Amino acid sequence: MFRRKSIITILAAGMVLSSGTVYAQTISAPNAQSDTAFDNKIIKKISADNMYSTIALLSEQPREAGTEGEVRAVKYIEGQFKSLGFETKVIPFPIYDYRTNHVWVKIGGLNIEGAEPRAFSGSVTGNVTAPLLNVGKARLGEVPDEVAGKIALVERGDITFIEKVQNVLDKGAVGVLMYNNSSNGNAFGQAAEGQNIPSVAITREQGLALVEKLKSGSVTATLDVDIEKIEKTSYVVEAKLKPSKNKDTGQIVTVGAHHDSVHGGPGANDDASGVSAVLELARIFAKAPIDTEVRFLTFGSEERGLVGSSFYASQLPKDDVDRMVAHFQMDMIGGRDAGADNPAGGLIMYTIDGQKNLVTDLGAAAGVRTMGVAIPYGQLGRSDHQPFHELGIPSALFIHSPVEPWYHQPTDTIDKISKEKLQQAAEIVGASVYQIARPETPALENSRVAAGIVDYDFEDRPVD
Structure with missing residues (x-):
């Protein structure tokens, strides 16, 4: 593990202009007491019991994308959003x-x-029949x-x-036959939408035998793939809370979690916990x-990528x-057994590029005010903060890391949820x-807001 340490001045969101630039206001001294008073308007009303009840309801059955379980959720x-107006x-x-x-x-007409x-x-x-050509690992330019017009024999x-598929497709290949680079069978391989040639995986032993056979002369191969594509529907739920027009800065903050679970998993922590906080x-x-x-957003099909x-x-x-x-993503924020022995129960903020941004700045400062700990940050994708980052929106994932042993298991159940961790992350x-949203921090260059100084570190912490 390595650490990057720096001391920064946390500016309230009023310092973020509509253009997305940061206005660095000079303030002679921090006023964390003032910020804490505003925090209390929110955090004193947060109920871990409410969140726990939501998790219990959502985890009564799996919520795999495209199933009745997702529709119910x-x-x-x-x-719930509609009841709030x-x-x-x-x-x-x-x-x-x-x-x-x-x-x-089939090789030479034989299976x-x-x-x-x-x-x-x-x-x-x-169903294609064509000469087989060994193209090695099919790297770009090779x-x-x-x-x-041939079937490409490719090494993983x-x-x-x-x-790999795209590189041979761009050269006119009509099929892909890929062999493993280890002895671990043939359960591998992925093609993208639009890569319209059959692509098949074989074992390393089978692939090397074909490499040797090609040294003795031409080989004709047949790939016959019959796959049925079944369309289903998944969902995003969006709820907008808008300010009055005469107080609207024009900015938007998004808060998200994913509502789907893995196949056969009740997903109490992953991610009914995040939904409960949303x-x-x-x-x-x-x-x-x-x-x-x-x-406020909940996303389906996170588990599908x-x-x-x-x-x-x-x-x-x-x-x-x-x-x-700013986009705040909460994923797996209630795991009793997550976080190992890291401070703050293992709560960490992951960004896609491993760099600080407005979300991590505010999160670290809020951690100091609410629990006396500056939450660290790290680098990780694998959750729904990534598409927002790719749009250029400051984003971070809030999660207790490393994850618990019940991750993606049928045992990810309500009895493994910690109310204390739910409360912590939601606060x-x-x-x-x-x-960002409170009226005392308008998006104006002349705003006068309190600033807090906080020191928070990078941690190279694996999530599992």
Whole structure:
């Protein structure tokens, strides 16, 4: 583990101009007492019991994307937002499951010997017969032109599956037959949307045998892949809390969690805990004075690869993106057994690039005010803060790390939830968001707000 240490001045969100730049106001001395008084308007109203009850309800059944479990959760979340009077919208988007009917590989007209081949995740249906060409690891610039019209024999490793498929596809290959770079079978491989050639995985032993066979002359191969694509629907729930027009700074702050769980998992901590905090903060902010739009979000299909948050980010109007100044993501914030022996129960703020930003600045300062600990930051993707970062919006993931042994298991149940950790995370995020949204910190260059000085560190801490 290594640490980057620096001392910075935390400016309240009034220092963030509509353009997204930071206005560095000079203040002779910090006034943390004033900030704490404003924090109390939020954090004293947070109820861990409310959050625990929400988790209990949501984790009664799995919420896998595209299932009735997700629909049940979405209806509940939507109902809670509507009961608070928010402008609420359920946004559907398509997701896809794939059922493999058969995968056949023939060499010289005979079925390949050994383990049954497997189709890549995302491979298309297709039946092609063509000469086989060994292209090594199919790195960019190393794929020969003569692969056009042929099936590329590719070794796994060095670059991603999708890059390998694209590199041979760009040269005109009609199929991909990839062999492992270790003895760990053939359960691997991924193709992307639009890579419309059959892509199949075989074992290392099978691949090396083909490499040797090609040294003796030409080899004709057949790839026959029959995959059924099944469309389903997943959802994003969006709730907008807007200030009165005469106090509106024009800025937007977003607070999110994902409502889906893994297949067969009740997902009490992952991520009913984050959803419970989103709903609890929505309840409290509904009655708080604000001058900034606060947008509460829950995303479906996070467990499929951030599909819901990526869809949401892709359909945002440019004006909304330009006005978004911060995104706070909460994922797995209630794990009793998470965090190991790290301070603050292991709570950490992860950014995509491993750099500090407005969200981590405010989170660290709020941690000092609410619990006397400057929350560290680290570098990690793997959650729904990533699409917001990619839009240029300061973003961070709040999580207790390393995660608990029940991660992605059927044992991720309500009895593993810590009310203290729920309270802790909700207080820090709530206080941070309110620093931006409270009327005392308008987005004006001449605002006079309190500043706090806090020292917080980078930690190279793995999440699992």
